[in-house]
Amino acid sequence: xxxxxxxxxxxxxxxxxxxxxxxxxxxxxxxxxxxxxxxxxxxxxxxxxxxxxxxxxxxxxxxxxxxxxxxxxxxxxxxxxxxxxxxxxxxxxxxxxxxxxxxxxxxxxxxxxxxxxxxxxxxxxxxxxxxxxxxxxxxxxxxxxxxxxxxxxxxxxxxxxxxxxxxxxxxxxxxxxxxxxxxxxxxxxxxxxxxxxxxxxxxxxxxxxxxxxxxxxxxxxxxxxxxxxxxxxxxxxxxxxxxxxxxxxxxxxxxxxxxxxxxxxxxxxxxxxxxxxxxxxxxx
Numbered sequence: 001x002x003x004x005x006x007x008x009x010x011x012x013x014x015x016x017x018x019x020x021x022x023x024x025x026x027x028x029x030x031x032x033x034x035x036x037x038x039x040x041x042x043x044x045x046x047x048x049x050x051x052x053x054x055x056x057x058x059x060x061x062x063x064x065x066x067x068x069x070x071x072x073x074x075x076x077x078x079x080x081x082x083x084x085x086x087x088x089x090x091x092x093x094x095x096x097x098x099x100x101x102x103x104x105x106x107x108x109x110x111x112x113x114x115x116x117x118x119x120x121x122x123x124x125x126x127x128x129x130x131x132x133x134x135x136x137x138x139x140x141x142x143x144x145x146x147x148x149x150x151x152x153x154x155x156x157x158x159x160x161x162x163x164x165x166x167x168x169x170x171x172x173x174x175x176x177x178x179x180x181x182x183x184x185x186x187x188x189x190x191x192x193x194x195x196x197x198x199x200x201x202x203x204x205x206x207x208x209x210x211x212x213x214x215x216x217x218x219x220x221x222x223x224x225x226x227x228x229x230x231x232x233x234x235x236x237x238x239x240x241x242x243x244x245x246x247x248x249x250x251x252x253x254x255x256x257x258x259x260x261x262x263x264x265x266x267x268x269x270x271x272x273x274x275x276x277x278x279x280x281x282x283x284x
Contacts, residue, residue: 055257065098077129136164215246
């Protein structure tokens with residue numbers, strides 16, 4: 001209904017930020033209405049390869065999942081406990097499938113419910129490492145549980161929890177956790193200026209959403225300058241494969257609206273200071 005109203009109003013383009021579970025609905029509404037939509041929903045097998053006018057600036061999590069498997073293998077972890085959310089399955093399930101396919105040790109997936117239930121799974125499975133695909137509110141509970149238990153094996157977090165938790169929490173409990181994220185280059189040019197002005201105006205640190213927004217707005221500006229405000233012209237221009245300079249560095253987008261990147265950045269906090277520890281090139 002919302003898209004029908006936008007259609008009546010003659011809207012040329014929509015910017016929508018939704019979780020992966022809502023991305024399917026947004027893609028369907030986009031295809032049905034013909035209104036091109038920019039989203040930050042992570043591309044996955046659920047959405048990829050469809051010419052629906054839904055352009056996703058957030059790349060597939062496949063490369064990130066493969067990077068996670070590689071790190072745990074390289075660290076000698078032979079028993080990995082995978083703690084996942086029961087919500088947002090459109091994000092979680094493809095991530096799990098890719099990680100499981102590339103990890104060579106024993107792996108146990110446990111849906112997160114309570115810390116008490118997780119503690120029992122830990123006692124039973126006796127993992128050598130733990131990886132989470134959780135929102136920040138659950139991730140912090142898991143991290144605190146591990147710290148209270150005194151287990152100091154490797155803990156990793158998918159970008160979903162990483163980007164949220166780093167903007168909400170700080171403290172020694174986070175030290176040593178591997179935060180997997182979309183590779184972010186040093187801000188340059190207009191992106192650096194816009195983010196700096198934003199942080200100064202609102203007295204707050206810019207997070208992932210801010211980087212997405214300035215990147216999307218710059219791409220839309222290029223599109224309008226190139227072909228004008230016509231809905232059909234904008235859709236055609238955006239469907240033409242090209243690379244864009246974004247706040248995340250150079251990012252390619254194909255004709256299906258899927259963003260393509262081959263790098264994953266993994267970060268850690270040490271004494272409260274965030275630093276990058278790995279830049280991983282994808283190896284499908």
